[in-house]
Amino acid sequence: MAARIVDHDTRGAAAGAGGWSLGDSDFAFLSDFVYRHCGIVLGEHKRQLVQGRLLRRLRALDLEGFDDYVELLRTDPESELGELASAISTNVTSFFREMHHYDLLVEQLLPRWLEEKKNGGRLRIWSAGCSTGEEPYALAMVLAEALERTGSKVDARILATDLSPQALAAARAGTYPLERMGGITEARRSRWFLRGEGAYEGLACVHPRLRELVSIQPLNLLHEWPMRGPFDAIFCRNVVIYFDKPTKQRLFERYAGLLEQGGYLFLGHSESMYGLSDSFELVGRTVYRKCVP
Numbered sequence: 001m002a003a004r005i006v007d008h009d010t011r012g013a014a015a016g017a018g019g020w021s022l023g024d025s026d027f028a029f030l031s032d033f034v035y036r037h038c039g040i041v042l043g044e045h046k047r048q049l050v051q052g053r054l055l056r057r058l059r060a061l062d063l064e065g066f067d068d069y070v071e072l073l074r075t076d077p078e079s080e081l082g083e084l085a086s087a088i089s090t091n092v093t094s095f096f097r098e099m100h101h102y103d104l105l106v107e108q109l110l111p112r113w114l115e116e117k118k119n120g121g122r123l124r125i126w127s128a129g130c131s132t133g134e135e136p137y138a139l140a141m142v143l144a145e146a147l148e149r150t151g152s153k154v155d156a157r158i159l160a161t162d163l164s165p166q167a168l169a170a171a172r173a174g175t176y177p178l179e180r181m182g183g184i185t186e187a188r189r190s191r192w193f194l195r196g197e198g199a200y201e202g203l204a205c206v207h208p209r210l211r212e213l214v215s216i217q218p219l220n221l222l223h224e225w226p227m228r229g230p231f232d233a234i235f236c237r238n239v240v241i242y243f244d245k246p247t248k249q250r251l252f253e254r255y256a257g258l259l260e261q262g263g264y265l266f267l268g269h270s271e272s273m274y275g276l277s278d279s280f281e282l283v284g285r286t287v288y289r290k291c292v293p
C-alpha cells in the first residue's frame, strides 16, 4: 500500500478532492467487486458518486489514493466489504415505514400465527437489510403488543441482519433522536421508549423488552446464510432495488427455501417480484405469499 495515487485517467478528476480521481481500471475493479459481493450494479453514471463517497473512506483509512484502496480490497476483501457497501448504498429508513405492512401484521397475520402456534410452535420474522434498526424495532413493537394482548406464550423472535457495520452498530445502540420518531404514535413512544435526560436530552432508547425480541446480526445477503429457518415472514424492503435481475431471482428463491409454506415476503414500495419468481403469489401491496405446491 505504498504508492501515492497515480492514475492517468482524467475522467472524474474534476470532482476528485485534491486531484484524487477514480480512474477506469480502479472503477472497473470496484464495479466488479461490488457486483460479486453485494449484488449492486454500479453503472458508469455512478462513478462520480462512488468517487465522492469513497474519498471519505480513503481519508478514514489514511490511504493515499484509490489504487491503495483497490489493493486493500484485493488482499483482504472481507474486512472492508461492509464499509464499502455502506459507503455506496443508502441506509435511509424510518419507524413504521410503509404502514400498510404493519396493519396487515396487526390485523391478520399475528393473530392467526399466535392462534396456530399456541400449542408450542415458533414464530420467526426476519428483517433482512434492517439498516439502523427502525424496521425490526417497529416489528418488535407490534409483536410485543400482540403477545400481550393475547396473553400468548409463543416463542417469538425477530432476526435483524445487515452488512453495514455502522448500521448494525446503530441498530444495536437502539438510541434515536426524537425527530426521527415521527412515525410512532405517542402511546407507543411512551410504552416502548425510555426518554433521555441531561446529556441524553432529545434522544430516546428502545425498551429492553424490544431488545429481548430482536437479535441483530451481520449478514451479507449474497453470502452463505447460517440460519435454517423456517420463517413466517421476511421483510426485505428497499434492499433489492440496487440488485440486478439474476441477483434478485436467486435471492427470492433462497427466501422461498427459508419460508414456511404460506409464509410472507414483504418488499419495498418500488420493488416487485413481477416476472422474477414462480414461488410466490402477490397478495397485497408489495406483499407476497409463498405458494403452497
Ligand SMILES: C[S@@+](CC[C@H](N)C(=O)[O-])C[C@H]1O[C@@H](n2cnc3c(N)ncnc32)[C@H](O)[C@@H]1O
Binding pocket: 037, 038, 039, 085, 086, 089, 090, 091, 092, 093, 094, 097, 128, 129, 130, 131, 132, 135, 161, 162, 163, 164, 167, 219, 220, 221, 222, 236, 237, 238, 239, 268
Ligand atoms: C434503504 S435501507 C432499507 C432499510 C429497511 N429495510 C427499510 O425498508 O426501511 C437498505 C439496507 O440494505 C442493506 N444492504 C444492501 N445490500 C445488502 C446485502 N447484500 N446484504 C445485506 N444487506 C444489504 C444496506 O446496508 C442498507 O442498510
